[in-house]
Amino acid sequence: MTGLSxxxxxxxxxxxxxxxxxxxxxxxxxxAAIVLGAIPATREPVKDLGGLSWFATYQPILLFFAVSILAVQALPDVLTKYREQGF
Structure with missing residues (x-):
């Protein structure tokens, strides 16, 4: 646990x-998830989406957005710090 901490x-x-x-x-x-979830029309099932709502279809896109922004913004900072520390 010492290494993890x-x-x-x-x-x-x-x-x-x-x-x-x-x-x-x-x-x-x-x-974005709260705002989209608050709109009643986004929670209704859509036949063209296989019975899923537009909101349920958009959730993986929000997750991908968060992960990609993390990579674009945080990774260069982390790699720079590691390089400064000699890793």
Whole structure:
């Protein structure tokens, strides 16, 4: 557990360096899901979507968006820090 706690602590420090990552990766997709879920028309099943609602179809897209933004914004910062530390 010592190695894991050190890794979590190091990653938390990196996350504090770039707080915009939290906004783009966690807050924005969550707000988009809440807004889209609040619209009644998006929750109705659609025959063309195989009986799924538009909202249920859009959830994997939101997840992909969050992961891709994490890669685009956070990965360069992490790799730069690792390079500075000599990893």
């Amino acid at each position: 050190g890794l979590v602590r190091s990653e938390a420090v990196l996350l504090r360096r770039n707080p915009a990552v939290v906004l783009w990766v966690a807050v924005l997709p969550l707000v």
